[in-house]
Amino acid sequence: MKVIIMRRPPWRNLVLWGVLLFVFLAYRDNVISVFSGKLKPIYSANVTTKAVGLTFDISWGEKTALPILDILKQEGVHATFFLSSPWAEKHPELVKRMVADGDEIGSHGNRHIDLNTLSPEEIAKEITSAQAVLERISGQKVRLIRVPNGAYDNKVISVADRLGYRVIQWSVDSLDWKRPGPAAVVNNVLNGIRPGAGVKPGSIILFHASDSAPDTIKALPEVIKALKAKGYVLMPVGQLLSEATGTWPPESNLKENGNPPKADNTPAGNTDKTQPGVPSP
Template sequence: MRFIVFKRPSWRNVMLWAILLFVVLAYRENVISVFSSKLKPIYSAVVTTNEIGLTFDISWGEKTAEPILNILKEKGVKATFFISSPWASKHEDLVKRMVADGHEIASHGNRHVDLNTLGPGEIEREITSAHAVLEELTGQNISLLRPPNGAYDNKLISVSARLGYQVIQWSVDSLDWKRPGPEAVINNVLNGLPKGHGAGPGDIILFHASDSAPDTIKALPVVIDRLQSKNYQLIPVGQLLKSATETWPPESNLPPLEKPAATP
């Protein structure tokens, strides 16, 4: 008969395993980022309707947001505005008008920095600080995030999901921030880049309401009229997601989490 003798682990091995466990617990979002290569933001939705998500990013500027709001009101269209919290704090009247006009408010973060370059703790602070400002101003439940410059990684998506946020990108880019002229902006949305991939059901269109995109004011009425002539309905992203059977790409189908209760 053979006996198996188990050696007591050395003190050094015990310490190494303890350190490894501490790192995993302390930096679990980073561990997720390393071992899960399939976390993706939402680019579009799979729908059985003619609905298209209309979105605007805004982080700075004084001249563009109000004319865009006037156009949307005239056309009877509701959209999602991804707003940075410093701009919102300086333009409370415009933000409150967005809410009064029936638009959805979403987060574009606090500082306009690439969030994927930050650590998990910094990402959380950026999201929660913007969240506090936007919810106080709007009274809405802010649960959608578009990271500045569309910069993301697994770490950002996992932290966002833990905070109850869905990360939203876009499938149709107007490229209005490049100032290519109103006709080019119209063409980018209706015909797409490459040509033949223009806006259709389930898509999410990206415009900007910052002063860096003055062409949007002239292009937007044409885009709305032409899409509506095809019986497409332009709506906020939150509403589009409620109509969706799933989101694209498949790796974006993370179950939305409930936000942690606020500490008194």
């Protein structure tokens, strides 16, 4: 009796490996995290509505923040501003304007350095020293942080979580700091840097309000109007998270421990005159 063994054509193997390679490259961060136990910051939220988080980073500059605040107020939109503490000390009037307008204050750290290069004790000091400044000027409780340069590792996220913070990244990058022109900034947000990577329900959008991103002033009104026309509601990240059923990726769903950092004895809302800050890079 002759046994016939059916072999899969070689081209099918190539197609299968090609699909597996594509999946790995497209979702490599999530695949790696499953096997390595890697902690993750929050990139987006799982929501049942068309809510999206609007965020701005500021670490330096004199010209861009005020026009952006005027645009947000005119459009009736609120956002989260991740501020470095030296910039906030230099511009307390703008921080107070953000609060008065209904915007949320988050931390962008103290020194604009990669926190993952520091020891846990140094990371904690960077976070709590920035918190003391931001809470004193804004009067808000600050518990969201976007780490400088987006540089994180398990150590950074663990320390931030222990101090009661949630680390926020982004799922939609405007790339406004590259100064590609207002039309490109609009396209990066609405359609994405890669096809299909634009705004979706639960997205967190990254803009900058530093002077490195002058295109944002012209692009922002068009982005807001286009998203509103599609039924999206733009809001601060804190509000987005309060409406979410979870966060993405799954490794970002850390249990809130309720242990706020204690930087000093200065109560939030203190209006004492601030000291001059050191310019960020």
